[in-house]
Each structure stands twice: as structure tokens, then as C-alpha cells.
Amino acid sequence: xxxxxxxxxxQHGDLDAFNHLVLVYQNMVYNQAYRMVGDTDVAEDAxxxxxxxxxxxxxxxxxxxFKAWLLRIVTNLCxxxxxxxxxxxxxxxxxxxxxxxxxxxxxxxxxxxxxPEQTAERVELAQALQYCLDGLPPxxxxxxxxxxxxxxxxxxxxQAMGRPLGTVKSxxxxxxxxxxxxxxGYRELLPASYRLM
Amino acid sequence: xxxxxxxxxxxxxxxxxxxxxxxxxxxxxxxxxxxxxxxSQGLEELRTTRMILRSLPKLRAxxxxxLTPSMAGQSMGASMFPGIYPVLRLAATLATLFFFIVTAxxxxxxxxxxxxxxxxxxxxxxxxxxxxxFGMGGGGGGSNEAPSLALPAPTEAAAVNMMxxxxxxxxxxxxxxxxxxxxxxxxxxxxxxxxxxxxxxxxVQGSPEAxxxxxQAAQPLVQEAPxxxxxxxxxxxxxLLTVLQISLAILAIVSGAAALYLRRRARG
Numbered sequence: 120x121x122x123x124x125x126x127x128x129x130q131h132g133d134l135d136a137f138n139h140l141v142l143v144y145q146n147m148v149y150n151q152a153y154r155m156v157g158d159t160d161v162a163e164d165a166x167x168x169x170x171x172x173x174x175x176x177x178x179x180x181x182x183x184x185f186k187a188w189l190l191r192i193v194t195n196l197c198x199x200x201x202x203x204x205x206x207x208x209x210x211x212x213x214x215x216x217x218x219x220x221x222x223x224x225x226x227x228x229x230x231x232x233x234x235p236e237q238t239a240e241r242v243e244l245a246q247a248l249q250y251c252l253d254g255l256p257p258x259x260x261x262x263x264x265x266x267x268x269x270x271x272x273x274x275x276x277x278q279a280m281g282r283p284l285g286t287v288k289s290x291x292x293x294x295x296x297x298x299x300x301x302x303x304g305y306r307e308l309l310p311a312s313y314r315l316m
Numbered sequence: 317x318x319x320x321x322x323x324x325x326x327x328x329x330x331x332x333x334x335x336x337x338x339x340x341x342x343x344x345x346x347x348x349x350x351x352x353x354x355x356s357q358g359l360e361e362l363r364t365t366r367m368i369l370r371s372l373p374k375l376r377a378x379x380x381x382x383l384t385p386s387m388a389g390q391s392m393g394a395s396m397f398p399g400i401y402p403v404l405r406l407a408a409t410l411a412t413l414f415f416f417i418v419t420a421x422x423x424x425x426x427x428x429x430x431x432x433x434x435x436x437x438x439x440x441x442x443x444x445x446x447x448x449x450f451g452m453g454g455g456g457g458g459s460n461e462a463p464s465l466a467l468p469a470p471t472e473a474a475a476v477n478m479m480x481x482x483x484x485x486x487x488x489x490x491x492x493x494x495x496x497x498x499x500x501x502x503x504x505x506x507x508x509x510x511x512x513x514x515x516x517x518x519x520v521q522g523s524p525e526a527x528x529x530x531x532q533a534a535q536p537l538v539q540e541a542p543x544x545x546x547x548x549x550x551x552x553x554x555x556l557l558t559v560l561q562i563s564l565a566i567l568a569i570v571s572g573a574a575a576l577y578l579r580r581r582a583r584g
Contacts, residue, residue: 134383134385134388137383137388138382138383141380141381141382141383142380142382145377145380145381146374146375146376146377148377148381149375149376149377149378149381150374150375153375159378163377163378163379166377166381167381170381170382170383171383171387171388174383174388244368244371245372245373248368248369248372263369266334267366267369267370268369268370268372270370273334273336288327288330288331288336289327291330291334292323292326292327292329292330292331293323293326293327295326295330295362295365295366296326296330296362298365298369299361299362299364299365302365302368
């Protein structure tokens with residue numbers, strides 16, 4: 120079944136059809152949530168909630184990019200979480216183990232085909248970048264994640280953000296500029312090929 | 317570090333990287349890039365930043381987020397019948413609206429119709445039975461037959477006869493009314509003699525004995541008879557209105573409750 124048929128079936132209450140869509144988009148939704156909130160547990164909860172809400176609100180979907188529609192739901196959930204966190208800033212951004220010690224190389228970042236040096240280099244880069252992303256305002260974080268990490272085009276990003284195209288262009292440029300400034304502070308952590316001039 | 321690049325330039329560079337400029341904008345920017353090393357350096361830095369972002373590993377979801385029936389169960393009702401909620405809501409609204417309209421119409425009708433409806437028919441006048449003219453009136457309207465209210469019109473002879481006998485002979489509460497003798501023997505029973513009625517009443521009202529208790533007792537009957545209209549349909553109308561009210565009330569309650577139930581399940 121193609122995506123349109125799956126969506127149509129799901130709109131008529133077919134849970135199996137909807138779960139097919141979940142399997143297709145769950146990595147994308149989880150990535151968006153993690154890049155927005157920077158926490159695996161919160162991202163997991165946000166992703167699950169996003170799919171529950173999506174199933175519940177499926178009747179309001181009126182065509183267009185289903186991917187952008189899903190991303191808008193999870194992005195809005197992340198906005199709520201960031202607002203909640205701003206009121207009670209207690210959640211650590213780095214992953215921790217059962218003893219609440221920081222995990223330097225989380226399991227999901229490991230790759231058996233890499234040497235330890237390569238893994239360390241990649242993890243450092245990812246950590247540096249996530250740190251810089253966390254320093255962005257939520258709107259900037261959302262747009263740069265949608266376009267540069269998720270690979271949406273401008274119109275899809277505008278749909279996912281619920282913003283005009285012009286706003287998406289200007290915020291994306293400002294977000295990239297701020298990330299550039301932030302990454303220059305981590306020049307030593309970046310691989311040689313990525314070092315900014 | 318570039319300091320002479322304006323925010324507008326950064327926006328143009330960013331759009332250029334994503335191939336979002338039109339032909340003239342692109343040509344203009346490329347001309348500037350050839351003449352402005354800082355702008356070129358800014359473009360390279362943005363390109364590298366974008367490359368770093370794109371190099372981030374795509375994370376795999378730690379588990380499947382597929383929904384179980386119990387997780388989706390909260391919204392199954394509304395999702396399985398996506399069109400039923402607005403229909404139920406509309407039905408509840410319309411039923412409530414019509415209920416109030418019918419109730420208001422029924423009340424207006426009730427106040428516009430006299431409380432006691434006297435049905436007078438010539439055939440009943442001819443077959444008049446002894447009645448209790450006072451103290452028993454009131455209810456009973458609504459039946460087509462309405463025997464207790466089928467009052468024969470007093471006739472001249474009956475009135476004179478009653479007044480001559482006086483209250484002692486006629487009894488304090490019971491009035492024996494002699495049926496009207498038709499002026500024309502061939503007259504059909506169903507034909508009321510309108511010219512007779514005022515005449516008979518005027519005799520009663522104008523006689524010197526009109527102040528006697530019997531005459532006073534007969535007075536309301538005499539005055540009421542000409543104003544009476546035959547409305548046998550009213551009983552059926554009241555019943556119909558009541559049934560309609562009850563039906564609308566039930567429809568409003570049931571559809572409203574069902575819509576509320578679906579809405580609560582949809583919201584979880």
C-alpha cells in the first residue's frame with residue numbers, strides 16, 4: 120500500500136495501517152525530538168505522544184506532506200517540553216547511567232566498524248554540535264533541525280513550523296550563523312576536515 | 317571572523333546554499349562573491365556548518381512506537397466513526413431547539429384557547445340528560461364525546477317551566493332540562509337553529525323572574541352557549557404535542573449524551 124492509501128485507511132480507524140506509517144516515520148520523529156530536547160528519555164516520550172496524538176487527530180489531516188504534518192506535532196510537543204523545562208530547569212542534557220554518572224559514549228552512538236579514535240572523534244563532534252543546538256532558541260533549533268538534519272525543503276519546513284516561507288529563510292540563516300559562531304569555540308574538538316577557518 | 321557581512325547578506329548566502337535564489341539574485345551574489353573575499357569566506361563557513369549538521373548520525377528510535385489497541389483505544393470510537401460526532405451534535409442541537417419551539421407553541425395555544433370548551437350539538441340538545449350544571453365543570457375538555465359538557469340550550473318552555481316550579485321542586489343542585497322542541501319538525505338533528513337561541517335567551521334574561529336562583533343558575537349557560545365553538549381536534553392536538561415534546565426531549569438527551577461520550581473518548 121502506498122502512503123496515501125495507508126493514511127486513508129488509518130483515517131477510517133485501521134490501526135495496522137497507521138502502525139505501518141509509524142514504522143516508516145518513527146526514526147525521523149525521534150531524531151527531531153532528540154535534537155530539540157537533547158534528552159533520550161524525553162525524546163522517547165515525546166515521540167510516543169506524537170504518534171498517539173497523530174492517530175487521534177488524523178481526521179484533521181487535509182493532505183500535503185504527511186512527514187511535515189508529523190514533524191509539526193512532535194515539534195510542538197518539544198516546544199511544550201522546553202517551556203516546562205524553562206520553568207523547572209533540572210534535567211541534565213547529557214545521557215546518564217543508573218548511578219546518574221554521565222555516559223561519554225552512549226550505546227546508540229557506537230559503531231562497531233569504527234576505530235576507537237574515530238568513534239571518539241565522531242562522538243565529540245556530535246556532543247559539540249548538540250551543545251550548540253541546545254544553545255539556540257527553540258524556533259532556531261527547530262528550523263535548523265528540520266532543514267539541515269531532517270532534510271526538508273523550505274516549503275515542508277514552513278508547513279512543519281507553521282510559519283511563512285520568508286520567516287523560515289531568515290530564521291534558518293540566523294540559526295546557521297549562530298551555530299557557526301558556536302562551533303568556532305570547539306575548533307579543537309572538530310575533525311580537521313570540519314574545522315572552520 | 318567576518319564583521320562586514322550584514323544579516324541580509326547571511327540570509328542571501330544561506331538561501332544560495334540551498335539553491336533558493338532566483339536567477340538574477342544568484343547572478344548578483346556570484347558577482348559580489350568574486351569581488352568580496354569576506355563574503356566568500358562567510359559562504360564557506362556556512363557551507364561547512366551545514367555540512368557538519370548533515371554529518372550528524374541519524375539516530376535510530378530506541379524502540380518501536382507502534383500503537384497498541386489499548387493505546388489507541390481512547391480514540392477508537394471517534395476514529396472509527398469520523399462522521400458520527402458532528403451528526404450527533406447537530407441532532408442534539410436541533411432537537412433541543414425544536415423542543416423549546418414546540419413547548420412555547422403549546423403554551424401559547426393553551427393560553428389562547430378557553431379553559432372550558434363547550435361542545436354543543438343539536439342532536440345532543442335533543443337527547444339531553446339531567447346534568448349537574450354547577451360544581452362539576454372544568455376538566456374533561458378534549459374528548460369528542462364529552463357528554464358531561466354537552467349542554468342543551470335552555471328553551472323558553474324549559475326556562476318558564478323551571479321558574480314556575482321554583483327551586484324547591486327542581487332541587488338545589490340538579491336541573492332537569494327539557495329538550496328543545498324543534499321549531500320545524502322536519503329540521504335535521506344536526507342543524508342548529510341560530511335564530512332560536514337568542515330568542516330563547518332573551519326571554520330568560522328579560523323576564524321578571526330572571527333574578528330567581530334558577531335563572532341565575534342558568535345565566536352562565538345562556539351566555540356561554542353562543543360564544544362556543546366546536547373544536548373537537550384539540551384533544552388530539554394536545555396529545556400530539558405531548559408526544560412530540562417527549563420524543564424531542566429523548567432525542568436531545570440521547571444524541572447529546574452520545575456526542576459527549578465520543579468527545580470525551582476522543583480527548584482521552
